[in-house]
Amino acid sequence: MSSSTPASNSTAWTDELPPGALPVSVSPGRRVWQRFRQQKLGYWSLFVFATLFVLSLLGEVLANDRPLMVRYDGHYYFPIVKDYPETMFGGDFPTRANYLDPFIRKQLTEKGNFAIYPPNHYHYDTIDYFATRPFPASPSATNWLGTDQYGRDVLSRLLYGFRLSVLMALALTVSGIVLGVLAGALQGFYGGRTDLIGQRLIEVWSSMPDLYLLIIFASIFEPSLWLLFILLSMFGWLVLSDYVRAEFLRNRSLDYVRAARTMGLSNWQIIWRHLLPNSMTPVITFLPFRMSAAILSLTSLDFLGLGVAPPTPSLGELLQEGKNNLDAWWISMSAFAALVITLLLLTFMGDALRNALDTRSRGSAFGGGKR
Numbered sequence: 430m431s432s433s434t435p436a437s438n439s440t441a442w443t444d445e446l447p448p449g450a451l452p453v454s455v456s457p458g459r460r461v462w463q464r465f466r467q468q469k470l471g472y473w474s475l476f477v478f479a480t481l482f483v484l485s486l487l488g489e490v491l492a493n494d495r496p497l498m499v500r501y502d503g504h505y506y507f508p509i510v511k512d513y514p515e516t517m518f519g520g521d522f523p524t525r526a527n528y529l530d531p532f533i534r535k536q537l538t539e540k541g542n543f544a545i546y547p548p549n550h551y552h553y554d555t556i557d558y559f560a561t562r563p564f565p566a567s568p569s570a571t572n573w574l575g576t577d578q579y580g581r582d583v584l585s586r587l588l589y590g591f592r593l594s595v596l597m598a599l600a601l602t603v604s605g606i607v608l609g610v611l612a613g614a615l616q617g618f619y620g621g622r623t624d625l626i627g628q629r630l631i632e633v634w635s636s637m638p639d640l641y642l643l644i645i646f647a648s649i650f651e652p653s654l655w656l657l658f659i660l661l662s663m664f665g666w667l668v669l670s671d672y673v674r675a676e677f678l679r680n681r682s683l684d685y686v687r688a689a690r691t692m693g694l695s696n697w698q699i700i701w702r703h704l705l706p707n708s709m710t711p712v713i714t715f716l717p718f719r720m721s722a723a724i725l726s727l728t729s730l731d732f733l734g735l736g737v738a739p740p741t742p743s744l745g746e747l748l749q750e751g752k753n754n755l756d757a758w759w760i761s762m763s764a765f766a767a768l769v770i771t772l773l774l775l776t777f778m779g780d781a782l783r784n785a786l787d788t789r790s791r792g793s794a795f796g797g798g799k800r
Contacts, residue, residue: 471781609669617677717779
């Protein structure tokens with residue numbers, strides 16, 4: 430018996446089986462993951478992207494103008510989760526303590542007091558009024574990627590802007606999948622008049638100029654993340670619905686669907702239990718590329734001033750600041766590098782995922798992915 434079988438079979442064999450050993454049954458999802466791991470570029474792109482995303486989620490711990498913990502006069506304080514007045518640390522005013530103030534910093538280092546600061550001492554909206562350098566300032570030991578025209582730290586805004594872009598892209602991807610799968614499944618399963626009417630409506634909707642609609646709504650309503658999410662979600666499902674519709678049209682005439690009808694299953698049961706799981710390949714392959722498109726859309730709108738309202742950080746807003754301050758090369762260079770790296774990682778992940786889901790590949794799930 431051969432020690433390897435095609436990846437499309439339900440049983441995978443290891444390359445070296447001990448005498449008398451039985452083959453190990455591998456689930457389809459595990460086989461896809463094993464083939465994905467063989468795509469080294471895509472696999473490591475996923476690792477790097479996930480690491481960057483996790484670091485961005487820890488933004489308040491990595492880049493903040495508040496200490497993580499303070500010990501003052503024998504008591505412990507946690508400014509990262511609670512606001513304390515300046516009078517708490519020997520100041521004169523009852524306003525929120527400014528931990529960049531040299532007086533407050535001196536108070537936190539005297540008589541056995543200490544403070545634990547994040548690696549980057551600036552939040553995305555922090556303006557260091559005690560800085561002596563003009564803004565925008567070039568990279569230095571205190572501002573690793575320099576400051577923008579308002580004196581805000583570029584590295585901190587880049588970190589929080591990356592997080593906002595990825596979270597928005599994930600939300601748009603989820604909404605696009607839900608709407609696209611629903612529309613495509615209904616058209617592909619029922620066909621006939623439902624498919625005809627649905628296709629005409631989609632053609633009319635897709636021909637509408639989405640950029641002009643965004644400009645009109647941005648001039649009427651105050652720009653916000655929710656408004657941006659709703660407007661982008663209205664057009665983000667159109668492409669996916671065509672792929673799902675084609676899969677349902679192809680699969681609904683296969684024998685396993687006829688058998689399910691013969692067994693008396695309802696249309697919803699056939700769609701949910703049988704057709705949808707067998708039509709998920711284009712949906713899964715679509716994910717990284719949809720995220721790339723969403724990040725590009727959000728960046729473009731922010732660059733044009735139609736995106737999130739300031740001082741919310743974003744990659745497009747940093748690119749706009751770089752355009753307005755051409756001599757401050759570190760602003761545009763940082764934002765452009767972050768955008769390019771993010772899109773490259775998502776592209777590599779998408780290519781690897783597409784290859785892993787390709788049922789024409791030969792070789793075991795544990796071996797090489799030869800064609």
